[in-house]
Structures are given as C-alpha cells and as structure tokens.
Amino acid sequence: MRLRRCGTDAVLVEVDSLDEVEAVRAAVAAAALPEVVELVPAARTVLVTTRPGGLAAVRRVLDAVDPARRAPVAAREVVIPVRYDGPDLELVASTAGVPVDEVVRLHSSARYTVAFCGFAPGFGYLVGLPEPLRQPRLDSPRTKVPAGSVGVAGEYTAAYPRATPGGWRLIGRTDAPLFDPRRAEPALLAPGDRVRFEVVA
Known part of the structure; x- marks a missing residue:
C-alpha cells in the first residue's frame, strides 16, 4: 500500500x-x-x-488495514431487471462455448459488487462476473451504445446510464433509472453495493 x-x-x-x-x-x-x-x-x-x-x-x-480481511460494512442490494436480447449475446455465447440460455443463466444468477464508478455519471463497474463471461472488449468500439445497455468486458459487467461510445459486449438492456440528476442520490449504484440482475421478458 x-x-x-x-x-x-x-x-x-x-x-x-x-x-x-x-x-x-x-x-x-x-x-x-x-x-x-x-x-x-x-x-x-x-x-x-x-x-x-x-x-x-x-x-x-x-x-490497520489487512488486505486479506474486509471490514464488515452494511451494503445495499440493488436489483436490476434485464431483457437479455443484446446484439453481442450470441458472440458472448460462442466465445464462452456455451448456449445463449447458459449466458443468461450465468449472468443473472451471479451476485455482483460495485467495485467503483466512473467513465460516465452512474456507470458502475461490477465484479463477480462468472469466468466464462470474462471476455475482451470488441475489436471496434461502437460510436453509440444505447442507454440501458448491459455489457461485459474483462472481469466487469455494467449497465450504461446514458448513450455513449463503448466497446463492451452487449448482452441485454435495462429500463432501471441508473442516473437521474434530480434525485437526492443521482446514481442508482454506489461502491460497495451488492447487485443482482433479474431476467424479464
């Protein structure tokens, strides 16, 4: 340290x-x-x-910090509904060597923690991604990723709070209000929050 x-x-x-x-x-x-x-x-x-x-x-x-032990801190749990219909869903499945349904099961059954926030207001980098879904970014980033897109890149998963350029592999989308400057706490996610994704039709 x-x-x-x-x-x-x-x-x-x-x-x-x-x-x-x-x-x-x-x-x-x-x-x-x-x-x-x-x-x-x-x-x-x-x-x-x-x-x-x-x-x-x-x-x-x-x-007094011991990196091997974490101090107990009360954490919020945030549930984010996701439609798993992203444009890279089949690419992620193919790269992982599993069916599309298994990508959805793996992603939605894992429990995540917000490691940190950045890139754009309300953009939380979530850790806890299952190993088969840990994949590289796209070779050519998109010039515009739609707001609400849920993607994976490296060891992280995240949802885009607003339309921005981006190179993450997109597997779904959410209508969750990830960032609203009119709220007392504008960002839905904060470091330390526990997050799970819920499959919606």
Missing part, C-alpha cells in the same frame, strides 16, 4: 488489486470517521478526502 498526498486534505491510496481496493474502501467506510468527506475507489486506488486536519485519523485506519 502506497500513500500519496493530494493537497492538504486528501490522500491517494495505491494498491495492487481490486481486492485490496475493496479492503481499503470497506475499512475507511466502516470506521465512519466524521473527518472523511469523500471516499472514491477506482481500479487500483482509493482517494480519501477529509475535513482540514482529518488525515491523521485516516492514516490510523489505513495502518
């Missing part, structure tokens, strides 16, 4: 894996430090921003 100061009231924690990111995020969240104003996990980093003078308390928490 490497700590890098970011200005006077923030520290960037650099680690080597998503598991370590989650261990750091969970430990800081579980500590419920009043000094912490923002906690932002990413693929290999966690940014912790505090009120003035709050970094000492954060450092004490970080000194």
Whole structure:
C-alpha cells in the first residue's frame, strides 16, 4: 500500500488489486470517521478526502488495514431487471462455448459488487462476473451504445446510464433509472453495493 498526498486534505491510496481496493474502501467506510468527506475507489486506488486536519485519523485506519480481511460494512442490494436480447449475446455465447440460455443463466444468477464508478455519471463497474463471461472488449468500439445497455468486458459487467461510445459486449438492456440528476442520490449504484440482475421478458 502506497500513500500519496493530494493537497492538504486528501490522500491517494495505491494498491495492487481490486481486492485490496475493496479492503481499503470497506475499512475507511466502516470506521465512519466524521473527518472523511469523500471516499472514491477506482481500479487500483482509493482517494480519501477529509475535513482540514482529518488525515491523521485516516492514516490510523489505513495502518490497520489487512488486505486479506474486509471490514464488515452494511451494503445495499440493488436489483436490476434485464431483457437479455443484446446484439453481442450470441458472440458472448460462442466465445464462452456455451448456449445463449447458459449466458443468461450465468449472468443473472451471479451476485455482483460495485467495485467503483466512473467513465460516465452512474456507470458502475461490477465484479463477480462468472469466468466464462470474462471476455475482451470488441475489436471496434461502437460510436453509440444505447442507454440501458448491459455489457461485459474483462472481469466487469455494467449497465450504461446514458448513450455513449463503448466497446463492451452487449448482452441485454435495462429500463432501471441508473442516473437521474434530480434525485437526492443521482446514481442508482454506489461502491460497495451488492447487485443482482433479474431476467424479464
């Protein structure tokens, strides 16, 4: 674990894996430090921003982090309904060497965790994807992926909150309100949330 100061009231924690990111995020969240104003996990980093003078308390928490053990933190469960009719569904099935129905079963029966958010507002990178569905991005990204598209790429699965370019393999679509700036919490998903996908006709 490497700590890098970011200005006077923030520290960037650099680690080597998503598991370590989650261990750091969970430990800081579980500590419920009043000094912490923002906690932002990413693929290999966690940014912790505090009120003035709050970094000492954060450092004490970080000194006790054991990457092999995660602090227990209450997590929300979010259910996202999905129509599994994406344009790359057959490609994913072929690459995995399984029937289309098995892709749907694998994806919808797994339990996911939001590792971090990024790329676009409300875009959550979910881990927990079954091994056969861990596939590369498309060779040629699409210039426009429709809002609500559900895709897979590498070890992640995600749903696009709005229409954007993208290279993920699309296996379905959802009508879930993934991002709404008028809500008190605009993004449906937050790091640490537990997510499952529910098959709808």
